[in-house]
Amino acid sequence: MTERQERPPPCHAACSSHVLMSLFPFITYVVLPAGVLALVEVGDAYLLLFLGHVLLAIGAVEWSWLAFRICQRLLLAVVLHEEALAVSAATATGAVADEIGQSHRTQQTQNFSVENEEIRRLRALEEQSLRREDLNESYTLLLNETMRAKSFAIAPLTNRVCSGRWYLGSFVLATVGAGVSLSLGYALETTVFESKSPASGWRMMVAASVEAAFVSIFCSSLAPSGADALVLVVYQACFLVASMNAYLKLHVNVITSDAQLDPLFIILAGAIIIIVSRVVTSKVVIQSLLHVMCDVLGLVCIVSPLIAFVDLIDQTMNDQFRNQFALFLLVVLAADVGNCLAKQLQLRRPEVFKYCRNSQLKFEATTEDLEALLISLMCGATMIAIIYLGLNGEDYTTVEVIVLIGAITLGQWCRLWMVHVRQMAKVSTSAFYFPEGSQTCGVLDRMTVFLVAIIVYYPYIKQKYFS
Numbered sequence: 001m002t003e004r005q006e007r008p009p010p011c012h013a014a015c016s017s018h019v020l021m022s023l024f025p026f027i028t029y030v031v032l033p034a035g036v037l038a039l040v041e042v043g044d045a046y047l048l049l050f051l052g053h054v055l056l057a058i059g060a061v062e063w064s065w066l067a068f069r070i071c072q073r074l075l076l077a078v079v080l081h082e083e084a085l086a087v088s089a090a091t092a093t094g095a096v097a098d099e100i101g102q103s104h105r106t107q108q109t110q111n112f113s114v115e116n117e118e119i120r121r122l123r124a125l126e127e128q129s130l131r132r133e134d135l136n137e138s139y140t141l142l143l144n145e146t147m148r149a150k151s152f153a154i155a156p157l158t159n160r161v162c163s164g165r166w167y168l169g170s171f172v173l174a175t176v177g178a179g180v181s182l183s184l185g186y187a188l189e190t191t192v193f194e195s196k197s198p199a200s201g202w203r204m205m206v207a208a209s210v211e212a213a214f215v216s217i218f219c220s221s222l223a224p225s226g227a228d229a230l231v232l233v234v235y236q237a238c239f240l241v242a243s244m245n246a247y248l249k250l251h252v253n254v255i256t257s258d259a260q261l262d263p264l265f266i267i268l269a270g271a272i273i274i275i276v277s278r279v280v281t282s283k284v285v286i287q288s289l290l291h292v293m294c295d296v297l298g299l300v301c302i303v304s305p306l307i308a309f310v311d312l313i314d315q316t317m318n319d320q321f322r323n324q325f326a327l328f329l330l331v332v333l334a335a336d337v338g339n340c341l342a343k344q345l346q347l348r349r350p351e352v353f354k355y356c357r358n359s360q361l362k363f364e365a366t367t368e369d370l371e372a373l374l375i376s377l378m379c380g381a382t383m384i385a386i387i388y389l390g391l392n393g394e395d396y397t398t399v400e401v402i403v404l405i406g407a408i409t410l411g412q413w414c415r416l417w418m419v420h421v422r423q424m425a426k427v428s429t430s431a432f433y434f435p436e437g438s439q440t441c442g443v444l445d446r447m448t449v450f451l452v453a454i455i456v457y458y459p460y461i462k463q464k465y466f467s
Contacts, residue, residue: 028446029340033333040326045313046204049243052306053212056239057219059302059444060232062430066444067294068149068224069425071287078286153229154221166221174218181213182206205244212240227281231274231295235303238270243310263307270303271296302444305451308458321465328404328461331383332453335408336446338379339415342372369419373412380408400460407456411449418448 032051039045158169185206216236220229242263274295282288312325346368384401422430431442 024440025340028441028443029333029337033329037326037329040313040322040329043322045322045325046247048313049208049247049310050211052239052243052310053208053215053236055443055447056236056302056306057215057232059442059447060235060298061219061222062432062442062444063294063298063302064223064228064232065149065432066421066425066427066430067291067298068228069427070421071290071294073424073426074290075284075287149224151225152221153223153226170218170221173221174214177217178210178214181209185209204247208240208244212236227277227291230277231298234270234273234277235299238266238299238303239306239310242266242307243314246311246314263304263311266307267299267304270299274299302447302451305455309454312454312458312461315465321461324400324461324465327387328407328453328457330387331380331404332408332411332450334383335376335380335412336449338376339372339412339449341379342375345375346371369416373409373416376412377405377409381405403457403460407453408449410456411453414448414452415445418445 036048036051039047152166154166154169154173155164157173158164158166162168162172185202216233220232223229223232241261245261245263245266275292278288278291278295282291315321384404388401418430422428428436429438429440429442430444431438431440434440434442
């Protein structure tokens with residue numbers, strides 16, 4: 001059976017080039033980690049806030065497409081179940097009406113010969129098998145059509161104004177949003193900042209607000225619907241408020257400890273806004289519940305770890321803390337490279353794992369996942385050993401080694417969870433802008449291990465240096 005091809009996403013043509021798909025792994029595995037480590041070592045890690053806004057905007061819109069496809073798949077099951085109940089009720093009513101003539105048909109059936117009965121039974125089995133195949137094919141086609149987005153957030157506007165050019169409409173809206181953010185920044189300068197306060201705090205706040213407004217509006221315009229776009233803007237707003245709250249307190253002393261907002265309060269406020277918006281925009285209760293569950297999950301699993309990350313990079317870093325934080329990033333990167341190496345070996349050199357395959361594991365996918373997990377842990381442990389020997393064991397305790405191993409282990413487990421999420425969404429990558437069947441990991445796929453690892457490492461490093 002040949003499945004229908006997915007309708008290309010809005011930026012499919014721009015992202016389908018061989019050059020971009022070849023450069024994407026190089027950028028994510030080499031350029032970005034090198035830039036992050038350089039900023040951490042030179043003491044300008046707070047500038048990573050700007051990178052965080054971009055990664056959050058792209059990762060969030062990827063999550064919105066995954067959530068959309070999963071919700072559509074689950075809602076289809078509910079609709080088909082309701083239709084089946086309606087058909088069953090109608091069939092039961094018809095059965096009662098035909099009950100009077102049942103005795104006559106039974107008498108006629110008993111008069112059939114054994115040979116005719118066998119022929120009829122075989123024909124019935126054959127027809128049942130054909131009907132089952134037709135039903136499976138029809139369900140697959142219906143599922144693919146249901147999970148295929150008919151439009152995206154900005155399409156109604158661009159079809160009327162920009163002749164369908166989504167990038168023009170997105171750019172104009174993002175520019176307007178950035179302009180409004182800039183105007184508010186200048187208007188609130190004298191209200192929020194005193195004349196004796198450093199001007200760098202105000203400039204940083206304005207720059208971060210403008211960038212957050214631009215990237216959030218531009219990327220959210222590619223969300224499956226307007227309600228999804230609003231959720232992505234709420235994500236960005238929560239991240240911006242939390243990061244600026246920490247920066248203004250730690251770097252320019254504009255906010256006192258008593259006036260500082262708790263990040264949990266910011267997350268809670270964002271969740272309330274999301275729940276209210278979904279309840280208002282959804283007409284079906286089960287649809288509203290599914291969207292709320294996916295949106296809050298994205299808020300907790302994507303935004304919260306990034307808030308913890310910017311809380312660390314906004315701290316005043318001494319040499320010891322910078323080194324420890326850089327070592328954490330190197331270990332996570334080594335584990336990620338190990339997972340990539342395992343996948344390439346499984347694809348190109350499967351004979352390498354021939355002698356270590358466990359016959360008791362019935363599913364080959366389970367075996368491959370365990371192999372990737374072990375190799376990634378080995379690479380992470382190797383990086384820990386190299387760093388330990390290079391530093392002669394200084395400032396590298398047993399507790400920290402255990403925390404790092406736990407961080408990369410849970411990170412790899414979360415990678416497996418993302419694999420199941422993609423399977424539910426029937427896609428091979430979170431990057432909806434890549435061609436169908438692409439094996440190139442999206443931004444969200446690449447961020448998964450880091451997001452979990454930072455949540456595990458954050459309480460330890462915060463208690464060790466800033467308690």
